[in-house]
Amino acid sequence: MSTHPLDDFAHGLPKAELHIHIEGSLEPELIFALGQRNQIELPYPDVESLRAAYAFTNLQSFLDIYYAGASVLITEQDFFDMAWAYFLRAKADNVIHAELFFDPQTHTERGIGFDTVINGLTRACQQAREQLGIRAELIMCFLRHLSEEEAFETLEQAKPHLGKFIGIGLDSSEVGHPPEKFARVFAEARKLGLRVVAHAGEEGPPEYIWSALDVLKVERIDHGVQSLKDQKLVERLVKERIPLTVCPLSNIKLCVFPDLGQHNLKQMLDLGIVATVNSDDPAYFGGYMNQNFHQPRAALDLDREHLKQLAANSFEASFATPEEKRAYGDRLEAYCAG
Numbered sequence: 001m002s003t004h005p006l007d008d009f010a011h012g013l014p015k016a017e018l019h020i021h022i023e024g025s026l027e028p029e030l031i032f033a034l035g036q037r038n039q040i041e042l043p044y045p046d047v048e049s050l051r052a053a054y055a056f057t058n059l060q061s062f063l064d065i066y067y068a069g070a071s072v073l074i075t076e077q078d079f080f081d082m083a084w085a086y087f088l089r090a091k092a093d094n095v096i097h098a099e100l101f102f103d104p105q106t107h108t109e110r111g112i113g114f115d116t117v118i119n120g121l122t123r124a125c126q127q128a129r130e131q132l133g134i135r136a137e138l139i140m141c142f143l144r145h146l147s148e149e150e151a152f153e154t155l156e157q158a159k160p161h162l163g164k165f166i167g168i169g170l171d172s173s174e175v176g177h178p179p180e181k182f183a184r185v186f187a188e189a190r191k192l193g194l195r196v197v198a199h200a201g202e203e204g205p206p207e208y209i210w211s212a213l214d215v216l217k218v219e220r221i222d223h224g225v226q227s228l229k230d231q232k233l234v235e236r237l238v239k240e241r242i243p244l245t246v247c248p249l250s251n252i253k254l255c256v257f258p259d260l261g262q263h264n265l266k267q268m269l270d271l272g273i274v275a276t277v278n279s280d281d282p283a284y285f286g287g288y289m290n291q292n293f294h295q296p297r298a299a300l301d302l303d304r305e306h307l308k309q310l311a312a313n314s315f316e317a318s319f320a321t322p323e324e325k326r327a328y329g330d331r332l333e334a335y336c337a338g
């Protein structure tokens, strides 16, 4: 099968991934292997029947199965193995910088220690730097279907580990759980010097994006695809260069858009929004980073400049240092010149 020349170009682009839930990188094969290692009975007889259950109608229908899949993670080694498998895939897609979301409450609720989770993930991030040349960081997410009090408890558990993660995020069921529910815990995290992001405008209305910006004071918006419904919001995103971490394949699998041809990614780029593409939960949504370039490229007829802009945006939107960003930019220019 011949590949489109622009897909070869996109494949080789150096890029940053900024919206990946590490629990969403758990492939069915690894779920079964870890289930066996930890003697956990799964409600599916084999890998094929588990994969066959990945037919989602909305965000919640996905989250139910995603939390069930994470139940096989017990030991520090399990968390390491999950993240290491992701880094090998990321390397193959020329990801050179990755900021990984993790959901501690999914695990601490089951009696797994916070330190077990973060130490396994931290070790994988270190090894990714040393062995793969990927600069990797962690962002701790609060589950928005739980209370702010529970988020505060999680922040307390995280305090002895402040050097191991760079920021906080907000994920899980969006509608009915607006950003302002977490105003105080985000304020405390900011005081601790943590970077702040939140999922907003995936299924929820543009108002949730406004409150993520104005109440939580987030530095970038995860998803944000509903922003184009609000002209004033678009003007603000463009003027303040507030990045959106868009996840095209996720949006199709969760029925946010009927098909990729109707996705608004190209419009965002043409409007001057700092949009990036990311895989979200690649084991569940059918593609890692580069598939999130190739499939929208084909469906939306993206050109070389769009693809280069997505890579440049990923570095601008990252929490890399200014020196790292300069080095990433140089690598991107060298690649595009070569």
Ligand code: HPA
Pocket (backbone or CB within 6 Å): 021, 024, 059, 066, 171, 172, 173, 174, 199, 202, 250, 280, 281
């Ligand atoms: O796409 C998502 N949205 C909200 N919560 C999530 N948790 C994992 N993936 C997602």
Ligand SMILES: [Zn+2]
Pocket (backbone or CB within 6 Å): 019, 021, 171, 199, 222, 280
């Ligand atoms: Zn997400």
